[in-house]
Amino acid sequence: MSDAPGPPASPERALPRTDAGTPERPGEPAGADRAFSARLMTPLLLGSLLNPINSTMIATALVAIGQDFHVGAADTAWLISAMYLASAVGQPALGRLADRVGPRRVFLAGALTVCVAGLIGALASTFTLLIVSRVVLGIGTAAAYPAAMAILRAQSRRFGRPTPRRVLGRLSLAALGSAAIGPTLGGFLAATAGWRAVFAVNLPLAALALLGAVAWLPPDRRRTADDDAGAERAAGRRDPNTGRTGSAPGPATGSLDPLGIGLFAAALTCTMFFLLRLDAPQWPLLALAGALTAALVRWQLRHPAPFLDLRMLARNGALVRTYLRQGLTYLVIYCVLYGFSQWLEQVHGYSSFHAGLIMLPMSGAAAFCSIAGARTRGIRAPLTVAAACLAGGSAVLLLLEGSSPLLALLCAGALFGIPQGLASTGNQAAVHAQAPADGVGQAAGLQRTAQYLGAITASSLIGLLYEQRASTPGLHGIAVIGAVLGLLLIVLTVADRSLRARQEP
Structure with missing residues (x-):
C-alpha cells in the first residue's frame, strides 16, 4: 500500500458531519460517541473475550482432565494446540469472510458455533470428543475479533474520523483481561463444579454476545458493482485511520x-x-x-484475489514485523502461562484453584498495563518495555525451585503480566494503522494467527520439556527460551524505525 500523501482535503470536507449535515469541530465528542457507542461496543467486547478466555481458562484444568482420562501432559497439550490450530486458520479466513460478506453475519455465526462447542465439551465422554470441542471452539471464537475490527473500520469510514485509540484499547482490554483472569476462573470452576464447567460456561457468554449483536450491531451493507468500481478510486483517497492513501482492491472485491x-x-x-x-x-x-x-506461495502469487496477499505483505514490512513480534511475544507468554501453572500444581503441590490465585498478579498487571497502553500515544516504547519484562521475568523463573517462597512465585507471575498488557495494545494499534483499508478484518486475523503459532509452539515445547509431568528442570528450560526471545524482541523493537510515536485521538 502506498505511503504517499493524498490530495489535501478542503477544510469543510475534512470535518466529520453530524446527522443534520453540520460539520463537527475538533474537540466535540458527539461524533465519536455516535460512531463508537456503548451499544455498539458491548457485543464486540463480549465476543472478543471468548477466544482469549478459552485459550487460558483451560490452563488450570489440564491436570484434572488428564487425571479423569488417564493421559499425561504431552497428551493434554492437544487441547491447547487443537484450539489454536483451528483459530490460526479461522482468524484470517473468517476475517476475509467478514470483509467479503459482512462482519455482522460472521459475528453471529461465530457466536452460535461457540454455543455448540460448549455443549460438546460439557457432555464429552471421551478425550477425543474433548479435542473436537476445542476445534469447534477455535473456529467459533475466531470470528469475533476480525469481525469487530472490520466493524470499527467501517464505522470510522462511515463517520469520516479515525477510530480512537481508547476504543481499540477497550477491545484489547476485553481480550487481555479475559485471558488474564482465565487461569483463575478455570481453577475456580474446576475446583467447585468440575472441569466440564470450563466448557459449559461458554453457553451463557456466547448467548449474551449473540443477543447483543442481534440488537445493536449495524446491519451489513450489501456490496454492489458500484462498490467494486469505487474500490479502484479509493486507492487514491486517504484513509481516516492511517492518514495514507488506500490500497488497490483487496479481499472485499475477490473470491474467498x-x-x-x-x-x-x-x-x-x-x-x-x-x-x-x-x-x-x-x-x-x-x-x-x-x-x-x-x-x-505459488498459488497465492498467481491468484487475482489471494487469501494471503503475499505481494502486499512483501511491500508492507512494518506489518510483517508486527506479526513477528506478536508471535514471539506470545510464544514466551503461553510457555509461562501453561508451564508455570502446571509446575505450581505438580511440583509445589497447589490445587488448581490455588494455582489460579497465585497467577492473579499476572492478571492484574496485564489488565492495568493494557489500560496504560491504550492511553499511550507511542508504540515503540511500550513494546520495548514489554520485551524487557519478558527477559526479566524469565530470569526470575530461572531462579525458582520447588521450595521457593510464595512471594517469589507471585512476583514471577506479575512480571509476565506487564508484557501481556503492553504488547497486546501496542501490536493491535500497529496493525490497525498498518493494515490495508479494505482488508483490516483479514489483517487482524493474521495478527491472531501469529499469536496462535506462538501458542502452538509453546505447547509443543512444554510437552518436550515436561513429558508426562511438570518438573523444575523443565521450568528452567522454559526460562532460558524466554530470556533469549525477550532479548531478541528488544533488538527487533528498538531497531524498527516504523514504530514512530503516533498522535492518536
Missing part, C-alpha cells in the same frame, strides 16, 4: 479463495503435528509442510 485457505490449513496442520512430537521428530511431516507451503 477456498484452495488458498485449504493449502494454508494443510501446511499449518502438518507443521503442528511435527511440533507436537519434538521428542521424536517426524521429518516426513516437515517435508510435507514445506511442499504445501511452496504450493501455497
